[in-house]
Amino acid sequence: MSTGKHAKTPTNSGAGTRLTGAEIMWATLEGEGVSVVFGYPGGAILPAYDALRKFPIRHVLVRHEQGAAHAADGYARASGKVGVAIATSGPGATNLVTGIATAMLDSVPMVCITGQVSSKVLGTDAFQEVDITGITLPVTKHNYVVTRAEDVAKTIREAFLVARSGRPGPVLVDITKDAQQGLAEFDFAAAAPKPHRPHPMLKTESASILQAADLIRSAKKPVILAGHGIMQSSACQQVLTFAERMRIPVASTLLGLGAFPASHPLSLGMMGMHGEAWVNHAIQQADLLIACGMRFDDRVTGTLATYAPNAKKIHIEVDPAEINKNVKVDVALIGDLKEALEALLPHLPPKSTKHESAWLKEIESSKGEVAVRDIKNLPDSGHLYAAHVIHDLWRATEGKAIVVTDVGQHQMWEAQYYKHNEPRTLITSGGLGTMGFALPAAIGAKIACPDKEVWVVAGDGGFQMTAAELSTAAQEELDLNIAVVNNGYLGMVRQWQEFFYEKNYQSSPLRSPDFVKLAEAHGIRGTAVRKRPEVLPAVKEARGHKGPFVINFLVEKEDSVYPMIPAGSALHEMIRRPNRNPLVETADDK
Amino acid sequence: MLHTFVALVEDKPGVLTRVASLFRRLNINIVSLTVGHSERAGVSRMTIVCEASPTAGHRIAASLYKLENVLQVDDIGQLSHVARELALIKVAATPQTRSQVFELAEVFRARIVDLAPESLMIEITGVESKIEGLIQVLNEAGDRILEISRTGRMVMRRGQHTSKVLDAMRVPGVETIAEFQAEEDSAAPSDLLMAEETGL
Ligand SMILES: Cc1ncc(C[n+]2csc(CCOP(=O)(O)OP(=O)(O)O)c2C)c(N)n1
Numbered sequence A: 001m002s003t004g005k006h007a008k009t010p011t012n013s014g015a016g017t018r019l020t021g022a023e024i025m026w027a028t029l030e031g032e033g034v035s036v037v038f039g040y041p042g043g044a045i046l047p048a049y050d051a052l053r054k055f056p057i058r059h060v061l062v063r064h065e066q067g068a069a070h071a072a073d074g075y076a077r078a079s080g081k082v083g084v085a086i087a088t089s090g091p092g093a094t095n096l097v098t099g100i101a102t103a104m105l106d107s108v109p110m111v112c113i114t115g116q117v118s119s120k121v122l123g124t125d126a127f128q129e130v131d132i133t134g135i136t137l138p139v140t141k142h143n144y145v146v147t148r149a150e151d152v153a154k155t156i157r158e159a160f161l162v163a164r165s166g167r168p169g170p171v172l173v174d175i176t177k178d179a180q181q182g183l184a185e186f187d188f189a190a191a192a193p194k195p196h197r198p199h200p201m202l203k204t205e206s207a208s209i210l211q212a213a214d215l216i217r218s219a220k221k222p223v224i225l226a227g228h229g230i231m232q233s234s235a236c237q238q239v240l241t242f243a244e245r246m247r248i249p250v251a252s253t254l255l256g257l258g259a260f261p262a263s264h265p266l267s268l269g270m271m272g273m274h275g276e277a278w279v280n281h282a283i284q285q286a287d288l289l290i291a292c293g294m295r296f297d298d299r300v301t302g303t304l305a306t307y308a309p310n311a312k313k314i315h316i317e318v319d320p321a322e323i324n325k326n327v328k329v330d331v332a333l334i335g336d337l338k339e340a341l342e343a344l345l346p347h348l349p350p351k352s353t354k355h356e357s358a359w360l361k362e363i364e365s366s367k368g369e370v371a372v373r374d375i376k377n378l379p380d381s382g383h384l385y386a387a388h389v390i391h392d393l394w395r396a397t398e399g400k401a402i403v404v405t406d407v408g409q410h411q412m413w414e415a416q417y418y419k420h421n422e423p424r425t426l427i428t429s430g431g432l433g434t435m436g437f438a439l440p441a442a443i444g445a446k447i448a449c450p451d452k453e454v455w456v457v458a459g460d461g462g463f464q465m466t467a468a469e470l471s472t473a474a475q476e477e478l479d480l481n482i483a484v485v486n487n488g489y490l491g492m493v494r495q496w497q498e499f500f501y502e503k504n505y506q507s508s509p510l511r512s513p514d515f516v517k518l519a520e521a522h523g524i525r526g527t528a529v530r531k532r533p534e535v536l537p538a539v540k541e542a543r544g545h546k547g548p549f550v551i552n553f554l555v556e557k558e559d560s561v562y563p564m565i566p567a568g569s570a571l572h573e574m575i576r577r578p579n580r581n582p583l584v585e586t587a588d589d590k
Numbered sequence B: 001m002l003h004t005f006v007a008l009v010e011d012k013p014g015v016l017t018r019v020a021s022l023f024r025r026l027n028i029n030i031v032s033l034t035v036g037h038s039e040r041a042g043v044s045r046m047t048i049v050c051e052a053s054p055t056a057g058h059r060i061a062a063s064l065y066k067l068e069n070v071l072q073v074d075d076i077g078q079l080s081h082v083a084r085e086l087a088l089i090k091v092a093a094t095p096q097t098r099s100q101v102f103e104l105a106e107v108f109r110a111r112i113v114d115l116a117p118e119s120l121m122i123e124i125t126g127v128e129s130k131i132e133g134l135i136q137v138l139n140e141a142g143d144r145i146l147e148i149s150r151t152g153r154m155v156m157r158r159g160q161h162t163s164k165v166l167d168a169m170r171v172p173g174v175e176t177i178a179e180f181q182a183e184e185d186s187a188a189p190s191d192l193l194m195a196e197e198t199g200l
């Protein structure tokens, strides 16, 4: 991506304009197309805050800097634009770190700006001085220290280029107080970054394209592995064309959900640790895997020794360091996914439907009874399961809401029961698995997409990690719906303890405040739901309500996510839901 | 297996940390790392030697390219190249025992660069095995080594080879580079050079 199309002329710009570093900072952000930032002020960044009023940029005051980073992340994931978080030096900067690492592991484009002590006292352990570029070195794509006002514009512009180019990621710019206060000439255009250096390892050579096309044409049991990169590269249409033309079923990673419509007949669903049996079986049986913008993370491969043993592998990936990292591949197309698929498609004549049916039928038949995920008409056993909650939420929102999850069992249930048909509608921390992500990220997502319905789905544990951001949602008067899936446990930890630690529930039960009262204390409406018939009315009430709304779903305490592949096991060695569980019943509403 | 990389990097503060931190993150031990100016202003040249599995080369090079300050990486591998290391070795020697050390140094084409009443200093350049050879014979001869300082390996590929990446970026190099290459093309590596390379 080039910066050119994002750039617009800032309020104060042009050769000969002299501004403070702080003013240059905002003017440059404006020029990069930024209209909202998430932040928290403090001494070392005060010059910047003082200058903010002169610029058409909205500042969302979070309640903890981790929230600022997650909000910027959620904003970026929902919009595809670069999210911006701002914090002061020292503790403000260190509070960003978890959010930066979360964005790094999921390749989210983000620019964090931190204040720093004056360059004259750098390195002296001055008040609130920390080496934030040192601390964030391994969790940023790149970072910078700026000590002079004249370097502010070009550094921020370069940071945006780095954040959004190639495999996107977070970039941190640490600006000393004197750089914010100093005067310099501001010329937005002249501060344009140099073009990115050519990357000699990026190559989708025509020989490899032909080789890939050969493999695809002759495959009998192919599977497309759809990852986050499809959204990053805006290649949803190309993947759809590819799958439909060649009649290839599509399995998704957690972060890939939504890139390929869940309701499409060729969609298999989520692969990996909590993927459905038939999805993982299809991968194990396949003779060809075409990995599109995914990185064979250990949560999706299980043990590598037995991963897809009969399959040739084609890896289409923008980051050369991912090639052959976990899984050895036969053909690598290294570069932008959309471009690679566009180069590939002309070599793929539409497949006759003869071969297709055998493989697709094989998968279909392996679904069997367990395929039933539609639980609308389940008899009401008096229990409220998280699956009910997610299922009803999906029905009520017609699968069109942006759902931002936290991390744990509820996250996996969301992935299993909410069918995402559109890209960027599931926002979740995959790589780092950061509890506390959901609420602040949803604030960012809602601000990015004010016309979209946004739901938080969080556990009782993770919700409490960043619940202070309820105040932010209230202050910003965001129309945000918050579903707390309250099972009284750090549920995913409890599940592992049940399966692998002889039910030694050490430190996993947790007592929570009354979330409805907590909401009310923030001036936010809330309601509790204990029974299945109460789910839809509560969801309806939340949807109709203007402003934030919290629903405390008091669900079955000791339910587990099935199926489950224990970490380090083979993809086909899964723990299945015990028999006669009320959640496995016959489908009704086809 | 030992891997050798030549990396051209921006000459800016913190770049060495970024490179070193990358190897730490990959849990790979750096055997030696030398840095100095290159033929281009603002561009430093590193030679990095590390111990890693035989298949790790691609991943290391690709990971180095992920660092914004790294401009070009060459995985030397089996490519034909010249490798050199410089060492300073301080040996305990009195006027009575010096001559024996002089002789050994001469065999290794090393130079004596400092003489003191109780010690002398040897400067030796060559491939690692040559330097190790000298250290070994000094030890065997009973000469007490007081200090050793080694630069670590530096390498340069043989024949015409310049950075395509930097050329594409128009990072200016030395002015004479074109003439220099013409000469290099016509002259095959001399026997003498080859002999030096395999040296002692
Ligand atoms: C910041 C952080 N700390 C710890 C963990 C480990 N962890 C993963 S899931 C989980 C339990 C989450 O509990 P809860 O939020 O109640 O969700 P549930 O699993 O019950 O749906 C924990 C502690 C984590 N992922 N992130």
Ligand SMILES: [Mg+2]
Binding pocket: A459, A460, A461, A485, A486, A487, A488, A489, A490, A491
């Ligand atoms: Mg819980």
